[in-house]
Each structure stands twice: as structure tokens, then as C-alpha cells.
Amino acid sequence: MLANLTLRGRTAVITGGAQGIGLAVTRELASLGARCVIWDVREQAGAEAVESLAAGGVEAEFMQVDVTDVDAVSAAFDVVLTGSGSLDVLVTSAGVALHGSSLEVAPDDWQRVLDVNTNGTFWCAREAAKRMAPGSTIVAVGSISGEIANTPQAQTAYNASKGAVHLIVRCLAVELAGAGVRVNAVAPGFVDTDLLGGLPPDWRERWTAMTPMGRLARVEEVASVIGFLATDAASYMTGAVVPVDGGYLAW
Numbered sequence: 227m228l229a230n231l232t233l234r235g236r237t238a239v240i241t242g243g244a245q246g247i248g249l250a251v252t253r254e255l256a257s258l259g260a261r262c263v264i265w266d267v268r269e270q271a272g273a274e275a276v277e278s279l280a281a282g283g284v285e286a287e288f289m290q291v292d293v294t295d296v297d298a299v300s301a302a303f304d305v306v307l308t309g310s311g312s313l314d315v316l317v318t319s320a321g322v323a324l325h326g327s328s329l330e331v332a333p334d335d336w337q338r339v340l341d342v343n344t345n346g347t348f349w350c351a352r353e354a355a356k357r358m359a360p361g362s363t364i365v366a367v368g369s370i371s372g373e374i375a376n377t378p379q380a381q382t383a384y385n386a387s388k389g390a391v392h393l394i395v396r397c398l399a400v401e402l403a404g405a406g407v408r409v410n411a412v413a414p415g416f417v418d419t420d421l422l423g424g425l426p427p428d429w430r431e432r433w434t435a436m437t438p439m440g441r442l443a444r445v446e447e448v449a450s451v452i453g454f455l456a457t458d459a460a461s462y463m464t465g466a467v468v469p470v471d472g473g474y475l476a477w
């Protein structure tokens with residue numbers, strides 16, 4: 227079955243692909259043979275991502291798409307479909323994080339996190355599913371924060387948004403199983419990306435101490451699990467939320 231660990235001839239859209247986990251996923255899926263289309267809200271960052279991939283011999287395209295805009299998402303999927311004839315893989319990695327007391331969070335901030343992480347995931351998954359043939363697959367990037375309360379930082383909006391992503395994945399997996407579309411999520415622990423940039427160093431120390439493996443993840447370690455889930459090697463997996471967390475959720 228591991229001979230099925232390939233995406234040759236398939237087209238993949240990766241949201242939030244301009245950097246971090248999404249960019250690593252693009253590299254991984256391209257190395258498995260997929261034609262990769264990066265979506266990101268930041269145009270300049272997207273262009274730079276394509277350039278940096280090309281410098282490493284990886285071909286990818288970029289489209290500026292805001293995942294919170296369902297009409298833009300729908301139109302962008304039509305462009306991908308027209309260009310390649312099929313939409314086989316969607317990875318939803320676009321996300322934002324917000325830290326701070328629940329008692330003080332501003333309504334706009336709360337809404338923004340839910341809009342990008344939860345609504346954006348749903349709009350992309352739904353619009354993709356409408357255009358997918360049997361054998362296609364969706365992988366959402368959830369988080370350990372969708373399963374637990376974090377410490378030392380307060381971040382209720384983020385945790386609520388990711389808990390919802392995990393349930394969206396389970397619900398869509400059930401709803402789309404008959405159509406032959408698999409839907410799974412990964413739940414990364416702490417991954418060394420810009421999302422964690424600028425945070426107090428003692429937070430990082432605390433997270434490391436709370437992780438049995440004693441370190442943060444590298445983006446490639448999350449991307450490889452997503453790559454596996456996207457291939458037919460995972461053909462009997464749907465509705466799964468797979469921790470990639472160095473053991474964080476195990477104790």
C-alpha cells in the first residue's frame with residue numbers, strides 16, 4: 227500500500243501556503259508529484275514563496291485568495307479546475323492566532339480568528355468538495371489547541387476556532403464518505419513558525435517542558451503527515467484528527 231504514497235497527476239490547493247506549515251506542505255505534495263497551487267491573502271509573500279520554491283527546483287503557482295470570502299474562494303476553485311481539469315487535494319493551512327484574556331478580547335479580534343480559522347476552513351472545504359471527484363481528499367490543519375486549554379497563554383478564540391475545525395472535519399467526513407471524498411485533520415503541537423514569532427521566551431520554554439519529546443516540531447514533520455493523509459496510502463482514513471505533537475496530548 228505504501229506504493230500508493232504518490233500524488234502524481236493530481237492537483238492540490240494549499241491555503242496559507244505562502245509560509246510556515248503551508249509552504250512546507252507545498253514542498254511535500256510537490257515532491258509526491260502533485261501540481262500545487264498556493265493560496266494566500268498576502269500577494270507579495272505568495273510571489274516570494276513561489277520564487278523560493280523555484281530556487282529549490284519545486285514548481286508551484288500562486289493565487290491571492292482570502293479564505294474568509296466565500297465568493298472569492300468559489301471563483302478561485304473554478305480557475306484551478308479550468309486550468310488543470312481536476313481538483314484532487316485541498317489542504318487548509320491558512321490561520322491566525324490571538325492571545326489575551328477572554329475577559330478583555332475585542333469583538334473584532336474574536337470574530338477575525340473565527341472567520342479565518344473556522345469559517346475559512348469550512349468555505350474552502352465546502353467549495354472544494356462541490357468540485358471533487360471520488361478519490362479526492364481534504365486535510366485541514368487543526369491544532370492540539372482544539373482539544374485542550376493552553377497554558378501559560380490565554381487564547382480562547384483560537385482554541386474555539388480549532389475545536390470547531392476538528393468537528394467540521396468529522397461532520398464533513400461523514401457527509402462526504404458516500405461521494406468518495408475523504409476528510410481528515412492534523413492537530414499539530416507547537417511548531418517553529420512565524421505564528422509563534424515575537425512571543426515571550428518563557429512561553430516557549432513552558433511548551434517545550436510540556437512536550438514529552440522535549441522540543442517544538444519542524445514544519446516538515448507536520449507536512450509529511452499531511453502528505454500521507456493526502457495520498458491513497460491513507461485510503462481507509464476519514465474523519466480522523468491526527469495529533470502531530472511530540473506526545474503533548476498523551477499526558
Ligand SMILES: NC(=O)c1ccc[n+]([C@@H]2O[C@H](COP(=O)([O-])OP(=O)(O)OC[C@H]3O[C@@H](n4cnc5c(N)ncnc54)[C@H](O)[C@@H]3O)[C@@H](O)[C@H]2O)c1
Nearest residue numbers: 242244246247266267292293320321369414416417419421
Ligand atoms: N505554528 C504552530 O505552532 C501551529 C500549531 C498548531 C496549528 N497551527 C496551525 O497551522 C496553520 C499554519 O500555521 P503557521 O504556523 O504556518 O502560520 P503562519 O502565520 O506562518 O502562516 C499562516 C499563513 O496563513 C495566511 N493567511 C492568514 N489569513 C489568511 C486569509 N484570510 N486567507 C488566506 N491566507 C491567510 C498568512 O498570510 C500566512 O501566510 C494555521 O492554521 C495554524 O493555526 C500552527
